[in-house]
Amino acid sequence: MLFDFDKLPSRERYKLAVSCVVPRPIAWVVSQDLEGMVNAAPYSFFNVFSEDPLVLAIGCGPGKPGGKDTLRNIKALGQFVVCMVPETAAEQMNATAVDFDSEVDEVAEAGLTALPSTKVKPPRIGESPVAMECETYKLIEIGPHTMVLGKVLAMHIHDDCVMDAEKNYVDTVKLGLVGRMHGRGWYARTTDRFDMPRMTPEEWAAKKAKAAE
Ligand SMILES: Cc1cc2nc3c(=O)[nH]c(=O)nc-3n(C[C@H](O)[C@H](O)[C@H](O)COP(=O)(O)O)c2cc1C
Structure with missing residues (x-):
């Protein structure tokens, strides 16, 4: 079926995009x-796009009159912290999506731990294994959206999720991250995986020759 x-x-x-890009x-x-x-x-309109420099992008919608606090703050300060979401903090992540007034500190409201950052003013979320x-x-x-491109200055990873600090090997499975699926409330775990090595x-x-035998 074609959707023009x-x-x-x-x-x-x-609706089509968020149902299919998952x-x-x-x-x-x-x-x-x-x-x-x-x-x-x-923000699940999100990914990384390069490593020299490491740049990530976030798609910020128009939201309430005056715009979303995240975008207003980023425009004002030019700094922010992107934390990844583990399943253990999924409900707290959901709480921070409530349309609170600008005066509400969602980190405190959701009972999360604000830890100091090293190179930027906004804190990071202690419950997140990656910041x-x-x-x-x-x-x-x-259009009415703003794509925020952010240059990553530093990355914090929980010690127990780092396998080899010399080689920068991370225990990705142990991070226990979740992703967003379709609709307003569906999520996916990262526990169902398969391995498929790249080919020369x-x-x-x-x-191909073997398949043709
Ligand atoms: C899992 C999840 C992903 C979301 N992704 C986005 C997104 O990519 N872009 C967006 O504009 N809003 C997104 N939202 C909605 C915002 O989180 C929500 O509007 C929030 O209240 C914005 O807060 P702020 O005004 O403090 O920035 C998402 C909500 C959830 C629960």
Whole structure:
């Protein structure tokens, strides 16, 4: 079935996209206004796109009148922290998505631990096994959305999830991260995996030849 985006209103395009582009990693963004008020919220229009520099992107929707606190804070301070969401903190992540007033510190409201960052002012969430300290790289307007590109300045990873600090080997399974699926409330665990090594052209040719035998 073909869905022609020229004929679809934005809401329907959104429904199709979030139903099919799954699972999406969740950026649990901690930001701060110029007075120091802390804000946290999840964003699943999110991924990393390069490593030199390491740049990540977050798609921020228009939200309430005046815009979402996350975007307003990022525009003001030019710094933020992206934490990854483990299953053990999924309910607290969901609590930080409540449409609170700007005066509410969602980290405290959800009973989370704010730990100091090293290179940026906003704190990181202690319950998250991975936190990336970021400065704004670029802001790109896409219709009513803003794509926030963030340059990662430093990464915190819980000690028990680091297998070999010399080689930068992380125990990805132990992170226990979740991703966002379809609809307003579906999520996926990262416990169901399979391994499929990459192939050289020679290995591919050998595989093809074997299949043709
Ligand atoms: C798992 C999850 C993912 C979300 N992803 C996005 C997103 O990618 N973009 C967006 O604009 N809002 C997203 N939201 C909604 C925001 O988290 C929500 O509007 C929040 O209240 C914004 O808070 P803020 O005003 O403090 O930034 C998501 C909500 C949840 C629960």
